[in-house]
Amino acid sequence: PNMVEVQPRWRSRSRSSRPRRPCATRSRRTLRPSRRRASTRSRASPSRSRAARFRSTQPLDRAVLHRTEEATRCLSGCVCVSPGSLPGLLAPGLAGLESASASSATPVVDASRWDLLFADERCVPLGSDDSNHRACGAVVRALPGAAVHAIDETLADDPAAAARAYDTTVRRVCDGRLDLALLGCGHDGHTASLFPGHALYADDTCAASVVAIHDSPKPPPARVTLTRRALGRSSHIAYVATGESKAPVLARVFVATDRARRRFAYADPLPTDLPIATIRASDGSAHWFLDEAAAAAIPDAPSSSSSSGGDAAAG
Numbered sequence: 001p002n003m004v005e006v007q008p009r010w011r012s013r014s015r016s017s018r019p020r021r022p023c024a025t026r027s028r029r030t031l032r033p034s035r036r037r038a039s040t041r042s043r044a045s046p047s048r049s050r051a052a053r054f055r056s057t058q059p060l061d062r063a064v065l066h067r068t069e070e071a072t073r074c075l076s077g078c079v080c081v082s083p084g085s086l087p088g089l090l091a092p093g094l095a096g097l098e099s100a101s102a103s104s105a106t107p108v109v110d111a112s113r114w115d116l117l118f119a120d121e122r123c124v125p126l127g128s129d130d131s132n133h134r135a136c137g138a139v140v141r142a143l144p145g146a147a148v149h150a151i152d153e154t155l156a157d158d159p160a161a162a163a164r165a166y167d168t169t170v171r172r173v174c175d176g177r178l179d180l181a182l183l184g185c186g187h188d189g190h191t192a193s194l195f196p197g198h199a200l201y202a203d204d205t206c207a208a209s210v211v212a213i214h215d216s217p218k219p220p221p222a223r224v225t226l227t228r229r230a231l232g233r234s235s236h237i238a239y240v241a242t243g244e245s246k247a248p249v250l251a252r253v254f255v256a257t258d259r260a261r262r263r264f265a266y267a268d269p270l271p272t273d274l275p276i277a278t279i280r281a282s283d284g285s286a287h288w289f290l291d292e293a294a295a296a297a298i299p300d301a302p303s304s305s306s307s308s309g310g311d312a313a314a315g
Contacts, residue, residue, distance in 0.1 A: 077114040077146075078174035080226065082192060083135035084184035086240050090139050111145035115173045118149075119183060120193040120225035121166075123156045123212075130220055149173055151224060159212035163224040167210035170230070176209045178234040181226075181281075185241035185294075188217075189249045189274030193225035196273050204228045231279050238287040239276060247297035250290065253277050255301035265301060 081087070116139070118132050126133045133140075133150045140148050149169050155162035170176060183191045194201040195217050209230040213223045231237065241250060252271045257263045271277050280286045 078117070078177075078179045079114060079182065080117040080119045080178050080180075080234075081136055081139060081182045082119045082184040083132045084240075086182055086184055087136045087138045089240065089242075090142070090182070111143040114143060114146035116140065116143065116146045116148045117170060117173065117178070118151070119181060119191075119231070120223055121151045121162075122220050123151075123159045123162055123222040123224065124153075124220060125156060126150055126153045147173075156222075159214060159222045159224060163208070163210045163212040166224055167208050170209045170226070176230060176233060177282075178231075180236045180238065181231055181234040183231075183237060183239050183276075183279075185239055185246055185249070185276050186218075187245045187249060189252075189271075189276050190217075191239070191275050191279060192231065193223045194228055194231075194275045194279070196275065200225070201228060201275050204232070228275070228279055232282065234281050235283075236287070237279065237281040237285070238289065240289045241294045242291045244293040244296065246290075246294040249274065249276070250294055251297040251299055254295075254298045256298050257301045259300060264298060 081090075118136065121132045122128075122130045124130045128134065140146075149166075151162050152165045155165055185191060186195075189196050190201075193213050193216055198213075198215075198217070200206075200211060200213055204227075206227045206229055209227060210224055211227055213221075213225055215221055216223050253267055253274065253276065254264050255267050257265050266277075
């Protein structure tokens, strides 16, 4: 399907103050704000979130795959994934890149460098139909050389113990800082197992990277999830939202400043009650990949905000 990509674009700064970009990504001139303290990294103020751009008409799976490969090329490859539409979108392309890498002198993707973690998990056996590990099985199978880190299913009856054990795993694997978080978007605006109005989402000071949730609004109620603060320490965050069921909540997050030219911006004020609107990477950025159905209900911006800056033409 055709898609639109959303990413923040910040105010220009003097050339001398621009941060150096790693490897090939440096030439793209995407300006990023300086790092902030961990306790505020996942918060997005309206002034910083107002500017966004939708671009590209690549097929959605290729766009997400390109972002994944780009984000991990110069990093250690510590990636967390969510279930939903992501595994089906990523798996075929990852399998192709892995095959190409196996027959190339210069690997396109070196899966042996990847540590694959899960943004959240239901406290069920890994073979259960409710298991996120099973839901992401296509991605796991597409990267046979990657190190896959699942929750300890023997602790499924004790979510608190499962969370402590997985917290230890996350800290051991990546020191609590992910290179890339590939996240989904719930119809209510939740991501991972962080739900609007829930105490776990409201708490952005929790020192643990992984916590237990016993009363998830979606079944099953017992889960473990990466915290808001842990996700906010990620070097890169990318969201994927597909289907018309996501259109109402995305209509709260974005506005169209020039629909004919595919120019969009984050809503101002930003709906801070929605995890998908505020959980960002450590530099305040987030990439969004939407299909046409998910973006269909995004409203036109008020005329006064059409010139408020930050939107860019679709490519």
